[in-house]
Amino acid sequence: MKFTDGYWLMREGVQASYAAEVAEARVDDGRLTLYAPVRRVTDRGHTLNSPLLTVECWSPAEGVIGVRTTHHAGAAERGPDFALRTEPDHTAEVTPRGSVLELSAGELSLRVDTEAPWSLDFIAEGRTLTSASARGTGFAVTDDGTHHCLAQLDLGVGELVYGLGERFTPFVKNGQTVDIWQADGGTASEQAYKNVPFHLTNRGYGVFVNHPGKVSYEIGSEAVGRVQFSVEDQSLEYFVIHGPTPKEILARYTALTGRPALPPAWSFGLWLSTSFTTSYDEETVNRFVRGMAERDIPLGVFHFDCFWMREYQWCDFTWDPDVFPDPEGMLRRLKDQGLRISLWINPYIAQKSALFAEAKRQGYLVRRANGDVWQWDLWQAGMALVDFTNPAAREWYADKLRALAAQGVDCFKTDFGERIPTDVVWHDGSDPERMHNYYTQLYNETVFEVLNQARGAGEAVLFARSATAGGQQFPVHWGGDCESHFGAMAESLRGGLSLGLSGFGFWSHDIGGFEGTPTPEVFKRWVQFGLLSSHSRLHGSKSYRVPWDYDDEAVAVTRDFTRLKHRLMPYLFRAAEQAAEAGTPVMRAMVLEFPDDPACHTLDRQYMLGDDVLVAPVFSPDGTVDYYVPDGTWTHLLSGEEVRGPGWRREHHGFDSLPLLARPGSVIPFGASDDGAEYVWADGVTLRVHALADGGSVVTRVPVGPGSGDAAVFRTRREGDVVTVEAEGAPGPWKVLLVGVTESDLTDSPESSLSAQPVELGTLLSMPTGTRQATAVLTRSSYGSHTRRSHGPYGR
Structure with a gap:
């Protein structure tokens, strides 16, 4: 003001x-x-x-x-108040x-x-x-x-x-x-x-x-x-x-x-939604799931949006019997295919729902000063608001969710929670003005606690729209209702980067945009961006977001980038652990990683995914992208090309590519499987060593796999032309791929401890189970030539 x-x-x-x-x-x-x-x-x-x-x-x-x-x-002194530690x-x-x-x-x-x-x-x-x-x-x-x-x-x-x-x-x-x-x-x-x-x-x-x-x-x-x-x-x-x-x-x-909770590993896979007002039933769901499998696109989570319930009755937490006559059987059949299940909910009770009379009678709904239940017709006819300041109301609401969890539901999309009135009286006497923003904290906390109890610690995850300070404790949050064009894609990224600089570690967005239907060009570029985000969900409003509705190339892009994300799980989950341990977001504004580079201070069309991967989404129909490269020799993960900074670059990328660069001196672990997000990440892991400088050393912590608190630790160092990797706690075989060198000359060393011949850059070195140390001697012959190597859509 x-x-x-x-x-x-x-x-x-x-x-x-x-x-x-x-x-x-x-x-x-x-x-x-x-x-x-x-x-x-x-x-x-x-x-x-x-x-x-x-x-x-x-x-x-x-x-x-x-x-x-x-x-x-x-x-x-009237609450609520932020809970500070x-x-x-x-x-x-x-x-x-x-x-x-x-x-x-x-x-x-x-x-x-x-x-x-x-x-x-x-x-x-x-x-x-x-x-x-x-x-x-x-x-x-x-x-x-x-x-x-x-x-x-x-x-x-x-x-x-x-x-x-x-x-x-x-x-x-x-x-x-x-x-x-x-x-x-x-x-x-x-x-x-x-x-x-x-x-x-x-x-x-x-x-x-x-x-x-x-x-x-x-x-x-x-x-x-x-x-x-x-x-x-x-x-x-x-x-x-x-x-x-x-x-x-x-x-x-x-x-x-409060620090973010660590989401379960399965939540990092691809989510597919029914979309919002589209027509769907169990056959539609099965057709979508079959379509993804037939096209070799791994799917992790299936999401049912609002109309899993009957119209005019949100939320009554009851499946629409005309559309889903056998919900328990349907969920069981989906879970037998390895899928997790997400359901849409909100904190409102429509007047037509039988729960309205029950909640009114018990005093579980927010009231006006004269004792009337607060109601309006915006969103749901005659809807009222659950009073989460009332412990009995919280428990009542939680019981409805526990019943759904017992059916097989794994997580909830906690929509809404923003339009909270100030002309009301709260059960605990809270100040209505202070409660307007804070309501979402009680809402998301209630749902998160249900999932923690029902699924066990470490398995709870939301897909939440509203939040305030402290809301980062209940991930994941998504960007809300955006349109379906390149401008909306860019504004979504700005929002996500701002949220990351506000203490939130995990963030997602509607791939393809929510309102309207994206062009094939927008859809394919948004798929790349979405699958290089913390969490990835295909969702729309009046149209489906299955890739075959766009074109065959959209199917290929979705398949390849989903599988790339799965290969990156050893790297991404370590970034997730950093968010839980220290509040560093998985998706990071460039200023967060490069605070001493003034050129990075205003960048909002690119970001760092974890410590070492630069992502520059493409926001143009012709594939042109301008992005900034900080100091050093960076390496395109998709092509192996070297990119030297600092400086701006303008590139053109087909739909199978975008600027995806490995930081100089980084060691990025790639998992051995691309079929899903959950596997033993450290077993068969490939360490990609990028342009490690002479005298440089890197410690790479690779989580062993989902549900394990253990990690394999790899220590990589370079002295002259000799690169040594020491392993500790690796459960199985592992590999090293040496990519890029510095400007320093290489010698003509004749031998290596890994083979009788010197090791060329780009050579994949395989270590059997139990190998504790590997040493390679780089050779002059490959210097510079490795930049022309290409190893498919996401390397090897």
Whole structure:
């Protein structure tokens, strides 16, 4: 919300007050409390008839400093509140240095000069990260009596802002007004399904506003050199989180708000949906499943969208008997083919459903102040909202899902959860404004807990649309309703990259787009993008998304890239573990991996998939793609061609290809099977060693397989022309493929410990079970020639 009218004036009807100085400072057990008048006090009379702000500063964890500004403290504390995880033994240290007080939390410090004009300076590594200086701490009151607390943090020259949830507007948020307010706005507007009051910058820090309700941001858009955030409340609490790298910022942020659960391995396979309003029954489902098998496209999950239930009755959790007369038998037959089952649900109960009267009678539905059940006709006729603040209502809803899990359902698509009214009364007395955004947290948590109980720890997975801070704990999330063209594909990627920079580790989208029907060109390019995403689902609205509905080439693209993803499972699941361990997303904005390369700071049409694979989706019908290559010698995974950076490239790719590059010096494990996502990944694994520099070494951890906490560890190093790989814990045979070298000359060494002949680049070396070490000597003869090798659609 904007309060000022340019630099000098306030907007009509707004009165603002800002901390001017420190009147008194108190230190108590690592907590610093500042009392700040909103005018300079030069005589005792100035203490009368004027507000005094209370500013509390403390540290919940190393590298994190909290600030809470309060005007009037008498308001009743009504939830909900974000559940934060603090370090129990951590206490900040407050050090006085003359008039300067410094609160330290590891490398991050907060300094305030009690004798100078007001400024909170956040300092790390000997430099000021940001400051809440003049007009940086205060409140504003409008003519209608509405009270806003606000903060402004300085932006440095060239400082860029990212995050704030899954936002489809420009990737860099500078110049934007952003309201953290859940909305069902599709992917083509400024509204968002997943609103997260957390942003980070390319200056080494992030900021989390600890307020579950509406937070209004002005990001260089009101005061062009500042980020302003405000809430309609008497107090405002935020945390400054130091990195210095973006990965370290996310690690500390997700330690505070919760780390993503690790999804089951099967969820990384290809999902196929009935689509939304299309006509389908069991024969349609069987035809789709048979069609995929006949075309040799491995399928992992089949999803039933809304009309598995009867119209006008969502959600009553009952299969439509006219369409699916034998649901238990159908599910059993599908599961006998190795498929997992996903069902669409939402948190609403339509009036025609028999569950409406039951839930009304039990008090499980959200009510208005006069006791009436809140209802409307938007989406479902007469629908009401389950009150998840009522423990009995949560258990009632959960029981309905347990019955479906008992039938054989493996996971749920938790749709909706955004259009939550504020003119209602919640069972636990929660503030309706704060509950609007937070409702999705209770909804997804309820469903996730059911699956954890029914399927066992590590087997729970959602396909969720709405989320707020902390929602990353219940993966997976997908991008919502997009159109079916290249522009929508690009906006979806922007949203996913923003969500990844907001602490969410796993993300997906509707392959081919949701609204409308994609052209064959759009469909095939979206298939490539979708199968090089964390999770992959074919889904549409009024048309099917089976590849043979487009053309024969679409079938080939779907088959080849599905099988490529399965081969990459040893690599992808390790990236998934990193998300669960440290909050690093599987799909990463380039700035996350290359924060020291300014050219990467604004890139939003390419990304890193895990640590070492660069993906540049093609967004043009003719196959032209422009993308940026960071420093070093990169290798096309699909062709073996070397690409040298830094610099921009323009390439043309057929539908069997796209820019898919291995990072210089990377060792990427490829699994031995491409039939599905679940197999013993470390058995028969191939280590692709890419342009390892002389003196370089890489440790590659390969998860043994689904359900196993064990891993095979491979240590690869190069000294001169000698490449050595040491294996530990490999359950079976393994292979090494040496690809690419540096500019250094190669010698004519005559022998290798692996064979009587020197090893040429591109030679696949096979190690039998039990082999602990392999050493190869590179030869001059193949230098440069390997770049012309091609090993099929996804190598060998």
